[in-house]
């Protein structure tokens with residue numbers, strides 16, 4: 001696969017030599033003025049080499065790592081195109097909203113394009129969601145540039161300068177040419193590298209050295225809404241330094257020149273992580289790194305995104321290579337292998353969080369119990385096989401959170417954890433402890449290392465990679481799990497690694513931290529409700545007692561057995577009903593109407609846990625043990 005790609009590039013190089021001028025020879029000059037970022041406005045000016053004749057300018061649509069057409073075209077405003085000192089009319093394509101047609105007059109060799117980008121205030125979404133506050137901003141270059149249709153992002157060069165508000169500091173993986181005052185001039189970079197290299201900046205900013213390995217540096221750049229949020233303890237910094245070493249031990253080779261975690265800490269930006277080759281755009285609550293409970297529930301965010309540098313950026317399913325070639329960012333992506341791209345990353349990100357001491361072994365097991373219970377109780381398993389959640393990724397990320405266990409969401413993340421754990425355990429058992437999934441990672445994700453590279457794969461490559469580590473019917477193993485419509489989740493990885501999924505009436509510390517972070521009470525496995533602190537029913541278990549009683553999501557619990565709702569009152573009523581034959585009475589407000597529902601449930605509170613099965617060897621503890629001596 002790699003050889004073909006190199007051939008393609010050399011053929012293009014040849015074409016460039018014979019039919020000049022192509023865009024590759026003169027860089028596009030891009031100036032971004034972010035001094036109005038606190039008002040959520042970014043000003044863009046581009047100067048682009050052109051030839052006379054029809055030209056189509058494209059705004060990136062299919063954003064790498066987001067697996068969908070998420071480019072925020074609706075927030076591009078004030079578009080002006082000029083050439084030879086005169087305004088040139090543009091016309092948006094009637095079908096493709098991301099395409100602008102212009103006719104370049106004879107004699108014009110350079111086009112000046114200007115527009116503004118409105119960074120939205122909403123908290124939802126990914127990089128196109130809220131990205132700027134009065135104190136900080138995250139810049140995604142794909143939102144701040146246009147490119148000529150038909151050009152290859154690998155071959156198109158951009159020379160960018162960026163102005164940030166006075167006094168703001170910044171971090172990025174994009175190589176810098178020089179700085180002066182609040183202006184940064186970057187080295188010329190391909191469009192691929194630009195889109196892959198966001199910048200975080202802010203008034204409250206701290207860069208922490210996470211250590212160098214074979215000359216390759218690692219940094220944690222924190223942009224926060226307050227100075228207090230930057231006061232990370234030496235212990236937490238030590239855990240992230242462990243992460244750098246443990247990832248090196250897992251994969252062997254690093255496919256980057258340096259790695260930059262851009263961690264944005266704010267309650268007013270979208271919360272997510274987006275992977276890049278040499279950085280990640282990670283965003284969570286303002287107090288994440290100074291509040292132990294928030295740190296606990298989010299500890300695998302950075303490890304997940306870091307793993308993507310190997311699994312997702314360097315090795316990528318061929319269907320997810322929009323952008324790098326084959327037509328630029330207007331090429332639709334195909335998500336059918338996201339259970340490898342995201343699922344394996346989810347598994348490894350959690351394992352690395354435990355190996356790095358970001359999680360205790362108990363934290364890891366409680367998260368795994370949560371994942372297993374969630375999937376094992378999904379009503380929608382009986383109509384929707386896991387593979388369909390991956391194929392439908394481009395619409396599922398935006399799906400509502402109501403009736404989620406009937407619909408199924410982007411389940412290839414958590415179910416990827418279960419499947420890859422089972423792969424790991426199976427390799428360990430078949431090889432009698434001599435091999436593990438770590439061996440697969442070292443070969444499948446190995447290579448010369450150094451600068452970012454891309455090595456595409458398909459399902460046959462994954463199967464061949466597994467067979468090279470340990471021969472087995474891996475195609476059959478994977479296909480069975482991908483296409484199953486069994487009512488139950490694949491729990492073989494847990495069971496064969498010496499543990500059992502059980503339920504009891506006690507919430508773990510991990511579960512309490514999750515409920516606090518989400519501001520809800522999760523009674524999914526007992527009465528079948530997830531209730532927010534104000535009584536709003538976030539969701540129901542479709543086949544659970546509350547669902548069977550006719551209660552629907554997005555309504556609101558007003559009273560429990562005649563007394564005003566509170567989370568404590570609801571929990572205690574469930575506990576009292578164990579010894580009471582009367583149903584639970586819930587007064588529910590639905591729009592402007594009130595109705596009492598009787599829920600006949602007497603099983604008490606139930607929360608998932610993993611307990612040791614002494615009849616089986618404990619492989620799980622070995623899997624999550626540190627591999628690097630501390």
Ligand SMILES: [Zn+2]
Pocket residue numbers: 275304305308342345
């Ligand atoms: Zn991911």
